[in-house]
């Protein structure tokens with residue numbers, strides 16, 4: 001039995017003593033570690049660290065059988081150094097105030113690392129999605145949104161939610177519709193939430209953005225030959241043996257993109273169990289098998305592992321925890337065989353486990369950088385909603401015509417004739433999906449370079465370097481803006 005405690009002990013002692021610390025305290029510990037290496041004013045550091053607002057909500061909903069149930073939810077706005085604040089809403093039985101505050105803080109740091117001009121926020125409702133009908137989930141989502149509107153905790157320039165664990169485009173559409181229905185802010189209303197379906201103001205590429213960003217981040221990390229040599233690995237993704245935990249939005253897309261780039265998926269874990277195959281698992285085939293059978297277990301040419309968490313300890317090069325937090329803890333950290341742990345989920349490695357992995361020379365790609373792809377593309381969606389124009393609509397054809405002219409001129413000047421396929425590739429004007437993917441790739445590549453530059457300069461691990469990058473940028477904002485009044 002573990003119990004939660006407040007901070008105050010020497011690092012490393014918590015889990016050994018049979019205790020867990022909350023996500024909020026874990027994030028604060030990461031913050032303190034990085035802040036200690038900076039020269040910022042202690043008051044500014046304290047302001048960056050603190051969670052500015054937490055709204056705790058309890059409201060009734062009517063179940064389908066006519067009974068009434070009290071639902072508990074939260075929305076935390078960690079930092080308003082840039083507005084709006086931004087962060088997902090999760091539906092999970094594990095949600096509590098400390099978790100929401102910790103996730104909101106991660107959002108603040110994440111936005112700063114990838115230069116998205118937002119503060120951090122997070123929301124949660126303590127429910128298990130599978131216990132409610134679609135109609136009940138809609139009533140819960142709409143009532144939660146109304147509660148946020150009442151307290152000014154949502155709005156295009158205030159606080160903009162997005163999907164997270166247990167929520168998706170459907171819930172985001174309900175939120176947008178509720179906001180539109182009961183506020184007077186009709187012109188900008190769609191920008192009150194991101195991750196909406198494309199037909200309801202969403203943006204192409206948002207759904208897979210976090211997984212795609214995870215792929216870009218891992219690709220950048222494994223491309224550095226010097227860093228890979230230290231891990232005993234060859235550079236590049238082809239042939240890298242990967243295990244993914246969680247085949248939801250983030251895990252599925254990360255696994256798909258990694259597989260497409262030549263990585264071999266040797267293990268997959270889901271809620272009901274885990275499977276492994278040294279020859280590789282086809283991600284889509286596993287998903288189809290799960291849809292048909294209700295479980296990933298029993299997949300052809302794969303072995304069923306004795307327990308779902310056994311996948312975490314499989315022999316592999318890259319482990320991608322993409323389900324939930326606190327899955328790599330002090331107990332199993334010494335048995336993690338992967339040379340790279342890529343944090344696709346938020347907070348999957350506890351602070352104690354992080355120390356153990358660090359001491360074992362395992363490279364940890366931190367969540368605050370690696371899973372930022374979702375918020376990057378959410379930022380693009382928010383811009384699209386405010387500008388009321390689809391990305392690429394104004395310039396796609398113009399670029400296509402200009403490129404066609406250029407290719408024609410080059411063919412005439414050189415006397416060569418390109419095939420229709422080659423001409424199509426060379427003259428293709430970018431559409432929304434192309435621009436979103438390009439903006440995401442540019443952002444993840446730049447952020448990785450910034451973080452590794454700091455890591456090399458300070459001789460620090462990537463998490464501390466990423467946190468240092470965030471703290472420096474936020475501190476600069478406070479210095480430039482001054483403090484009101």
Ligand code: NAD
Nearest residue numbers: 164165166210246247248249250269270271323345346374
């Ligand atoms: P999701 O609900 O789509 O998927 C989570 C998956 O994990 C589900 O398939 C679930 O069955 C599985 N799962 C649950 N418990 C498990 C266990 N013990 N072992 C193995 N699998 C388990 O959620 P998501 O949106 O993919 O989010 C996953 C993680 O990524 C969360 O930590 C979330 O905060 C983080 N994240 C999500 C986004 C996003 O854009 N969706 C962005 C940044 C970070």
